[in-house]
Amino acid sequence: MNATQDLKRDHLTLKRVRNIAQRCSEKLYSNKNIPFEDLKIISVVIEEFVDKFHHGKEEQAYFPETINKDNFSEDIRRFLIEHELGRRIAAMFLRNLKTWRENGEKNSREPLARFLKSYSVFITDHTGKEDKFFDIIEEKSILSEQENETLIRHFESCRNHVGGSARIEQMMKLIEYLEGREWMR
Numbered sequence: 760m761n762a763t764q765d766l767k768r769d770h771l772t773l774k775r776v777r778n779i780a781q782r783c784s785e786k787l788y789s790n791k792n793i794p795f796e797d798l799k800i801i802s803v804v805i806e807e808f809v810d811k812f813h814h815g816k817e818e819q820a821y822f823p824e825t826i827n828k829d830n831f832s833e834d835i836r837r838f839l840i841e842h843e844l845g846r847r848i849a850a851m852f853l854r855n856l857k858t859w860r861e862n863g864e865k866n867s868r869e870p871l872a873r874f875l876k877s878y879s880v881f882i883t884d885h886t887g888k889e890d891k892f893f894d895i896i897e898e899k900s901i902l903s904e905q906e907n908e909t910l911i912r913h914f915e916s917c918r919n920h921v922g923g924s925a926r927i928e929q930m931m932k933l934i935e936y937l938e939g940r941e942w943m944r
């Protein structure tokens with residue numbers, strides 16, 4: 760698998776996180792009971808898998824490698840701005856999670872539902888644009904075999920940086936756990 764395919768495969772996982780965030784938002788809006796612990800797990804998955812791991816690979820390895828090719832700098836600049844938007848939404852979600860824990864859910868339910876909805880829209884929009892960008896890179900064979908190898912090695916160091924393959928496996932288990940929760944039906 761080359762570096763571009765690796766990131767596209769991450770996007771499939773991101774879309775599962777998107778579905779979880781979307782469903783959870785709907786259930787919060789319709790006043791269904793969502794355990795606090797599940798909300799906490801969603802924020803951990805967003806922070807560690809989506810942001811630190813996936814966006815980290817793009818920001819530290821893939822984008823620096825592609826930014827000087829084929830006039831991609833404008834696209835990449837936009838992607839980086841969007842990552843910041845995602846971080847802001849995630850931070851606001853986390854802040855309201857703390858309020859829920861300290862003061863009860865009464866005033867936190869609506870903002871949490873809203874930020875989860877925003878985050879799901881962010882993932883759909885952002886991964887959609889990036890997937891098109893990745894398709895162009897693959898169609899035009901923009902990255903050489905050598906560059907791909909370097910990137911894959913760099914991705915490995917990104918993975919070690921977030922706790923290694925054991926931690927990523929745990930992330931996948933947490934996503935599966937959330938998908939199996941009663942409120943996901």
Ligand SMILES: [Fe+2]
Binds near residue numbers: 814817842885889
């Ligand atoms: Fe991205």
Ligand SMILES: [Fe+2]
Binds near residue numbers: 817886
């Ligand atoms: Fe991405």
